[in-house]
Amino acid sequence: MNIYIKVCRKKLLEFLKLCDMIYVFKLEVYRVKTKALVKTPANQASSIRKIQRKDNWQLFSLSVPGLIVLALFSYLPMFGLVLAFKEYRAIDGIFGSQWVGFDNFTFFFTGKATTLKRLLTNTVTLNVLYLAVNTIVTIIMGMLLFELKNRLAIRVYQTIVFLPFIVSWVGASYAIYANLDHNNGIINGLLKDWGMDPVRWYAKPEHWTWILMICYLWKKVGHGTIVYYGNLMSVDTSLFEAATLDGANRFQIMMNISWPHIRPVVISFTILSLGGVFNSDFGMFYYMTNGNKPALRPRTDVIDTYIIRALQEDIGSVGMSTAIGLMQSIAGFIVLMAVNKLASWIDEKGTVF
DSSP states (O other), X not given: OHHHHHHHHHHHXXXXXXXXXXXXXXXXXXXXXXTTTSSSHHHHHHHHHHHHHHHHHHHHHTTHHHHHHHIIIIIGGGGGGGGGGEEOOTTTHHHHSEEOTTHHHXXXXXXXXXXXXXXXXXXXXXXHHHXXXXXXXXXXXXXXXXXXXXXXXXXXXXXXXXXXXXXXXXXXXXXXXXXXXXXXXXXXXXXXXXXXXXXXXGGOGXXXXXXXXXXXXXXXXXXXXXXXXXXXXXXXXHHHHHXXXXXXXXXXXXXXXXXXXXXXXHHHHHHHHHTTTTSOOHHHHHHTTTTTOGGGHHHHOOHHHXXXXXXXXXXXXXXXXXXXXXXXXXXXXXXXXXXXXXXXXXXXXXXXX
16 A cells, blocks of 8 residues: 555656646746847837737727717718708619708797797707706615615616617507596596695696606606616625724715715716716607697707708708708717816816717
């Protein structure tokens, strides 16, 4: 038995020596191959860049589908901006249509001054109001969701708050109509049961600022909540443990650890959202108001719904719609640059560029 153990020990030592020799040989080969690269800092940097490109090409390839979609739907259509300065006719094509200069831009400003004032006021005011309320609610929801420890409860709440985000405004409009219809609506039915007079919701514009806000939050809160919750998941848990040991309560932890970590993301999202302050959610303002009813226009008529209505009356001029879209984009770009500059004075980490 002792002889067998000695033989096994001898063979094991020989195997370990062989492994050591192979390792030394490979190390020497590597030194010879890289000798020319490590002579100068420039060669060394070049070698590092080659290795990084080789290791990261899989990650870069993941962005290819997104870049293709971005090119097809964001950059390629920019060639069509020339239609803003032409009277487009399908038979003549884009480049063969007659050049009319800035005539397509005038129809938006040639209407009544009160109409233009109403459109700009509704568009900017409602967008800013809804964005501000949505930001506050999503921050609170994200922090509260992060405080949950039950994994099943987290998944249930995530599903509940995110599900409306994938529901179309067309489908949601039927639900809101079922609730607000004057004769057969659920809310008016409850009012009658309680001895109150029913309300003509689609004839009272003063209610729709808040009705649309509820609809906006119902659809948008889930997306922002998931984004902020995911950002909080990346925070080092030792920070929360240290704060708890120091005697901090939950509110102090949220304000001094959670909020500083998500603040750059909040600023970035707010900047990007303000860039579209002149572009309203057409689906919400058109479908939820039952086709932008005339009685509701004092509070719900925005630039996008006005364009659709004006173009329907003018047999749908492609040049006019392109002109207004171009003006909205330019105005949004100016707002984006200004807000980004202001944000850089508050927190440079949250700026978009």
